[in-house]
Amino acid sequence: MGQTFAQKVLGRAAGKAVEPGEIVFVEPDLVLTHDNSSAIIGKFESTVPGGKVKYPDRIVIVLDHVTPAATSKNAAGHAKVRKFVKEQGIGKFFDVGCGICHQVLPEQHLALPGSIVVGSDSHTCTYGAFNTFSTGIDRTEAAGLWITGRTWFKVPETIEINLEGYLQKGVSAKDLILTIIEKLGSDGANYKAIEFHGSSLGSLLVHERMTIANMGIEMGAKIAVFPADRITHNFLFSDDLCKDALWSDSDADFCEIHNFNLNEIVPVVARPHTVDNVCPVSELPETKVDQVYLGTCTNGRVEDLKSALEIMKGRKVVSSVRMLVGAASRDEFVKALQQGIIKEFVKAGAVILPPGCGPCLGAHQGVLAPGEVCLSTANRNFKGRMGEKDAFIYLSSPETAAATAITGVITDPREV
Amino acid sequence: MAVHYYDQNDINTDLLFPGKYTYTCGTAPEIVEHLLEDLDPEFRSTVKPGDIIMAGSNFGCGSSREQPTLGLKYVGVQAVVAKSFARIFYRSSINQGLLLVQSPEAVEFYTPGDEVSVDPAAGILKVAEREFPFPPLPAEMLSILEAGGLLNWIKGNNA
Numbered sequence: 001m002g003q004t005f006a007q008k009v010l011g012r013a014a015g016k017a018v019e020p021g022e023i024v025f026v027e028p029d030l031v032l033t034h035d036n037s038s039a040i041i042g043k044f045e046s047t048v049p050g051g052k053v054k055y056p057d058r059i060v061i062v063l064d065h066v067t068p069a070a071t072s073k074n075a076a077g078h079a080k081v082r083k084f085v086k087e088q089g090i091g092k093f094f095d096v097g098c099g100i101c102h103q104v105l106p107e108q109h110l111a112l113p114g115s116i117v118v119g120s121d122s123h124t125c126t127y128g129a130f131n132t133f134s135t136g137i138d139r140t141e142a143a144g145l146w147i148t149g150r151t152w153f154k155v156p157e158t159i160e161i162n163l164e165g166y167l168q169k170g171v172s173a174k175d176l177i178l179t180i181i182e183k184l185g186s187d188g189a190n191y192k193a194i195e196f197h198g199s200s201l202g203s204l205l206v207h208e209r210m211t212i213a214n215m216g217i218e219m220g221a222k223i224a225v226f227p228a229d230r231i232t233h234n235f236l237f238s239d240d241l242c243k244d245a246l247w248s249d250s251d252a253d254f255c256e257i258h259n260f261n262l263n264e265i266v267p268v269v270a271r272p273h274t275v276d277n278v279c280p281v282s283e284l285p286e287t288k289v290d291q292v293y294l295g296t297c298t299n300g301r302v303e304d305l306k307s308a309l310e311i312m313k314g315r316k317v318v319s320s321v322r323m324l325v326g327a328a329s330r331d332e333f334v335k336a337l338q339q340g341i342i343k344e345f346v347k348a349g350a351v352i353l354p355p356g357c358g359p360c361l362g363a364h365q366g367v368l369a370p371g372e373v374c375l376s377t378a379n380r381n382f383k384g385r386m387g388e389k390d391a392f393i394y395l396s397s398p399e400t401a402a403a404t405a406i407t408g409v410i411t412d413p414r415e416v
Numbered sequence: 417m418a419v420h421y422y423d424q425n426d427i428n429t430d431l432l433f434p435g436k437y438t439y440t441c442g443t444a445p446e447i448v449e450h451l452l453e454d455l456d457p458e459f460r461s462t463v464k465p466g467d468i469i470m471a472g473s474n475f476g477c478g479s480s481r482e483q484p485t486l487g488l489k490y491v492g493v494q495a496v497v498a499k500s501f502a503r504i505f506y507r508s509s510i511n512q513g514l515l516l517v518q519s520p521e522a523v524e525f526y527t528p529g530d531e532v533s534v535d536p537a538a539g540i541l542k543v544a545e546r547e548f549p550f551p552p553l554p555a556e557m558l559s560i561l562e563a564g565g566l567l568n569w570i571k572g573n574n575a
């Protein structure tokens with residue numbers, strides 16, 4: 001019997017052949033933490049007072065969640081992280097303004113094919129787009145990893161998702177992943193790995209793969225991974241960085257197989273308050289919105305901003321709507337500036353946010369009032385997610401977000 | 417000992433501890449101030465050490481934040497019993513030394529008012545007079561749980 005990607009990666013790290021269900025101890029290649037590093041430092045210091053991290057070069061810290069600091073408490077947290085980074089000789093440190101961790105790691109070529117990355121953030125699964133075995137852990141475990149450099153994994157079973165056909169005009173990778181989540185359900189891949197296969201992969205570019213892999217956790221997946229192919233090589237500009245890539249054997253054992261025809265995917269939204277509460281935009285009753293948020297680690301890349309702008313075609317944001325636009329990283333922001341995209345959004349009446357998580361987690365920069373409705377290109381619409389439990393969050397593609405910004409009601413981008 | 421019963425699936429980490437407090441509440445007592453705030457505002461004033469939480473499937477889905485497991489452990493919750501748990505939450509509970517019992521049958525069987533007790537060593541959950549055995553944790557995980565969480569386990573030089 002052949003092996004899955006997860007079996008191969010964990011087997012290589014554990015130095016033996018492994019089977020689903022088995023517990024293995026491994027040393028991840030990278031441990032990511034963000035603003036929550038300040039809390040992790042507290043745990044680290046109380047466990048090993050005066051101690052040193054085991055592998056400083058395997059630690060990456062990105063300040064992105066509440067940046068620039070919203071309160072003096074946040075600022076103190078950031079200051080604590082900067083001090084720790086210096087003391088411990090942690091070189092892979094990205095301060096306020098660099099961008100969202102899940103954009104920064106790939107940009108810096110830190111999420112590599114066949115490597116193992118864990119992060120104290122649930123959307124660490126994003127790097128599956130680059131054939132990385134990447135998954136979320138909690139703060140305590142991150143502290144443990146700083147100390148010992150190792151952790152355990154249960155070798156997951158794997159779901160194969162086959163993608164055939166092409167996405168049509170006005171339909172994006174976000175519509176595809178929301179449709180997949182609707183079918184599998186919010187716990188449909190719990191504890192499991194997802195591998196993407198099929199002839200569509202050749203047409204799904206890096207930014208699209210990132211949108212898809214990013215939302216693997218919304219089905220409970222441990223990892224959601226793509227093969228390392230020509231598109232991955234082109235992004236990394238180096239065969240050497242791809243040398244550890246792995247992929248499942250053709251006779252690997254998958255616990256489930258699902259097929260999706262991309263030609264049939266239509267613009268959809270996830271309605272409040274769960275991500276799998278999906279319906280086609282065309283079937284939604286008239287839904288007025290107060291805020292449109294274009295950005296986040298799911299859809300804050302220059303391609304997302306550009307597709308949105310193309311839908312707006314020079315039209316202004318309707319006066320009943322506040323539109324927030326945030327590039328996922330400084331590099332993406334620079335690209336958007338160079339291409340004139342930011343200027344167009346400003347002229348259209350949008351508010352530009354600094355690279356970072358912004359209002360996605362409800363801490364600052366655009367939280368909602370009770371009863372308000374937001375259409376967001378983020379990955380989560382849980383009650384209270386954007387800071388107010390009596391607000392309503394819909395999730396969509398950048399294209400649908402743009403169509404909605406100019407009409408004031410949730411609108412199919414093919415209709416404007 | 418009381419049971420806090422939530423008859424719903426997909427109770428996510430925002431309901432257990434709203435994300436907006438993630439960077440303002442660091443210590444366990446601060447976390448407890450907002451524990452289950454948007455799910456059950458009464459919880460903080462009624463919970464007692466030894467209490468049990470019961471809920472549907474995919475409990476703890478969403479963010480990797482550990483405030484929910486840390487807070488539940490701190491207030492003395494003895495165990496969370498659910499039809500199933502989200503992966504990161506499950507992991508986090510072991511790291512905090514909080515016992516989780518996955519038993520869809522027990523949750524189905526439960527009617528509010530029933531006595532519930534759990535014997536982790538024997539792997540038995542009792543609802544009213546009925547016993548529901550649950551499989552023990554793998555040895556590695558059990559030793560972390562028994563040490564009272566991952567950092568205690570590391571301190572005990574197990575790593």
Ligand code: SF4
Pocket residue numbers: 065100101102121123296297298356357360361378379
């Ligand atoms: S953009 Fe939102 S989902 Fe992404 S890392 Fe930041 S808070 Fe999390």
